[in-house]
Amino acid sequence: MRAGFINLKNLFSQSLIYVTALSDYLYCPRKLFLAKRLGFVEPPKQALIFGSVKHEVMDQINKSEEEIVGSVTKDYSLQEITSVYKKKYYQLLINSLRSRKFMLKKLNIDPLLIFREAWPFFQREASFRAENLQSFIQEKKVYGKELWDALTPKLLTEFAVRSESLSLCGVIDRVEINQGLFTPVELKTGKAPKEGLWPNHRIQIAAYMLLLQDCQKKVNEGVVHYLDTNQRVKIVMNPFIQEEVIELIKKVNGLLSGHTLPKICEETKKCASCGLREQCFSLKGDC
Numbered sequence: 001m002r003a004g005f006i007n008l009k010n011l012f013s014q015s016l017i018y019v020t021a022l023s024d025y026l027y028c029p030r031k032l033f034l035a036k037r038l039g040f041v042e043p044p045k046q047a048l049i050f051g052s053v054k055h056e057v058m059d060q061i062n063k064s065e066e067e068i069v070g071s072v073t074k075d076y077s078l079q080e081i082t083s084v085y086k087k088k089y090y091q092l093l094i095n096s097l098r099s100r101k102f103m104l105k106k107l108n109i110d111p112l113l114i115f116r117e118a119w120p121f122f123q124r125e126a127s128f129r130a131e132n133l134q135s136f137i138q139e140k141k142v143y144g145k146e147l148w149d150a151l152t153p154k155l156l157t158e159f160a161v162r163s164e165s166l167s168l169c170g171v172i173d174r175v176e177i178n179q180g181l182f183t184p185v186e187l188k189t190g191k192a193p194k195e196g197l198w199p200n201h202r203i204q205i206a207a208y209m210l211l212l213q214d215c216q217k218k219v220n221e222g223v224v225h226y227l228d229t230n231q232r233v234k235i236v237m238n239p240f241i242q243e244e245v246i247e248l249i250k251k252v253n254g255l256l257s258g259h260t261l262p263k264i265c266e267e268t269k270k271c272a273s274c275g276l277r278e279q280c281f282s283l284k285g286d287c
């Protein structure tokens, strides 16, 4: 199987489908068809803008982390380490919002609303990284470059991965690497269900596990981290879920290469909040 890690810029490929298309299919096949096959574009909502800001900031923090870790000396308390991370996240968030100033104005979206939604998320991320770093320092008692070189788990964010053989690609929110073991982590707002994971979250994290495995990485489990409740829900890799992902890839490929417009889903709640509702209800039959 040919697979590998790639730069985000090189990720786009006509022949591959995104992992998010699998979860979109589970949400509503018709919506996926409207967007990917017929090219309808959902008007940008606050959530979409938050998503793009989040991706940009996480990508930038990855690039800055070596510098942050290198600046930590032995007199730093957990509070001080957290504050270094928070300052960096704050600066990156403000820069990201500034770069979208005109777009937000055009869409009549107040940047402050995005800030209010994003800032608690980045504060939690700052605390998570600071705690990880501090517990490592306490254990190894190393600093500067030595600390960066030895640091595990290393956290990679916005990690792009693709596989030609699976016809799949995606960008993983976070990968934790610990002694050669790769754990994909998907960050979600909201709460986990009473048991396990929501079906689309489950398939998404399983697909990332599969992609990492296909890149010859050792993967035992994946995690969905529900940010509102700070729950980390694990899923263990197994042949059944692998099979499920592969079946779903086939279904999505079949849908997107065909001409059959799927039926309207029966869930009024979904349709009520759907950004493609107008286009959806105006279409009948096959394309």
Ligand code: SF4
Residues within 6 Å of the ligand: 028, 030, 031, 032, 034, 263, 264, 265, 270, 271, 272, 274, 275, 276, 277, 280, 281
């Ligand atoms: S309006 Fe309902 S059926 Fe139509 S695309 Fe949206 S979610 Fe699917």
